[in-house]
Amino acid sequence: MPLSSEIAAARLSVLDRIAVAARQAGRDPDDVTLVAVSKQQPDERIDAMLASGQRVFGENRVQEAEARWASRRSGVELRLIGPLQTNKVREAVALFDVIETIDREKLARAVAAELARTGRTPRLYVQVNIGEEPQKAGVAPSDADAFIDLCRGLGLLIEGLMCIPPDGAPAAPFFARLAAIAERNGLRKLSMGMSADYEIAVSQGATSVRVGSALFGGRMAR
């Protein structure tokens, strides 16, 4: 199969599985956004994904995203789903429509200052370290309410929550925990679910799923 048909078929298959999972959960499939995670993918696969009609993409590194999207930016919604260093806030705010990884006070303050300076209004998510894993980014679940309040106090409009559950454990309880934190803080958007578990995430209320390898195939080494 030519690459363009292969990519288009993979996308339709993922969209179909999202729709089935949504309907089974009594949800409208249109309430779930597919974010195609394009990090470390070759240009020809990105271009094939664009040709298939996909318009929402996720990247986890600011510089890599700048290089990849400089010539492809128009009509595309770009989401930052990887850790953000405060020294990259200027570039990130300039490039991304959505920043999903607000996870500490210093970063929240830097983003607030940059929004004030530029007048830009990217949509913002707080990342929660839902499995309380030392190696993962995100605010601890027990600190989430206070951190969301702090962000709001800085004038940041937080739209939702994002998480990456632990490897090798059933994901559903972690997704449910993230949904509960969102609910009690009046947040309507949940970014959760990757190639291995996006249907489970949809059943637990995900409003966006971040899918890479199931759409594009394996990634290149950096």
Ligand SMILES: *Cc1c(COP(=O)(O)O)cnc(C)c1O
């Ligand atoms: C790479 C990445 C994904 C996509 O992972 P796949 O397993 O390839 O679907 C999703 N979310 C984040 C935060 C990532 O870094």
